Amino acid sequence: MTEDYRTLNKANWDERAPAHAASPDYELSRFRTDPEFLSAVVRFDRPLLGSVRGLRGVHLQCHIGTDTLSLARSGAQMTGLDFSPASLAQARRLAEQTGTPIDFVESDVYAARAALGTERFDLVYTGIGALCWLPSVRRWAETVAGLLRPGGRLFLREGHPTLWAIDETHTDALALGYPYFELPEPMVFAEEGTYVDTDVEFTATTTHEWNHGLGEIVTAVLDAGLTLTGLTEHTSVPWNALPGRMRRDADGEWHLSEHPERLPLSYTLQAVKR
Incomplete structure (x- = not known):
């Protein structure tokens, strides 16, 4: 496997970042006008996340920072x-416009320890749609463990690997179309659009992505020296993952329209560093 995935994926995200910031889906105007407004993702996380007051935290793969700000x-x-x-x-x-002191650092996630220092953080937070961009979940877990101080905590909510394995182009049935387990070579996609409403036409359309099975993720976390403290599967995700087969609730989460109990759509994993 070459390192080309970083170049391709970075070009994709660089091109989409301004469109995401301009989209009403990210609600940047609400952040600017309401100092108590939080992202829908963090609002969903709060019952399991609990209080973070006074913690030194790092948000890996933070994108345009709305969850970091929250x-x-x-x-x-x-x-x-x-x-x-x-x-x-x-x-x-956004942080400057809202008067919020946040340190944003440019780095590949695998180089986070070199960029930020080791054992500095009480909390490592990773949100929806992050792990699929990484070829090795074991390297990710080792990075998390290196960033956490002893007693520090990992909080991860992510799309379920079963969901990532489903081919969303089939609208008449839930059909497995992609790998469930992590493979050495990436899945290669060429998509002209993005996951928010926008009229922007993009030119960087190719991405390399990987799935990671739930057992692979849990094992990587344990092998990195963390102790699992929670694993909750959810029947919702914060985006329309299977168009034509989902309904949106009042909190902005998307569920299967029929038989939501048949498919986990996301999960929350929590662990602490021994």
Whole structure:
């Protein structure tokens, strides 16, 4: 496997960051006008996340920083890390406009320990749609463990690997179309659009992505020296993952329209460093 995935994926995110910031889906105007407003993702996380007040936290793969800002508004001292300078430009602008002290650092996630230092953080937070961009979940877990101080905590909510394995182009049935387990070679996609409403036409359309089975993720976390403290599967995700087969609730989460009990759509994993 070459390192080309970073170049391709970075170009994709760099091009989409301004469109995401301009989209009403990210609600940047609400963040600017309402100092108590939090992202829908962090609002969903709060019952399991609990209080973060006074914690030194890092948000890996933070994109344009709305969840990072929401954690800072919840009382954490936050750092955001992402490999896309265009995404970080939007994140820094939003933090400045809202008067929120957040340190945003440009780095590949696997280089986070070199960029940020080791055993600095009480909380490592990773949100929806992050792990699929990484070829090795074991390297990710080792990175998380290196960033956490002893007693520090990992909080991960992610799309379920079963969902990632489903071919969303089939609208008459739930059909498995992609690998469930992590493979050495990436899945290669060429998509002209993005997951928010926008009229922007993109040119960087090719991405390399990987799935990671739930057992692979849990085992990687355990082998990195963390102790699992929670694993909750959810029947919802914060985006329309299977168009034509989902309904949106009042909190912005998407569920299967029929038989939602048949498919886990996301999960929350929590662990602490021994």
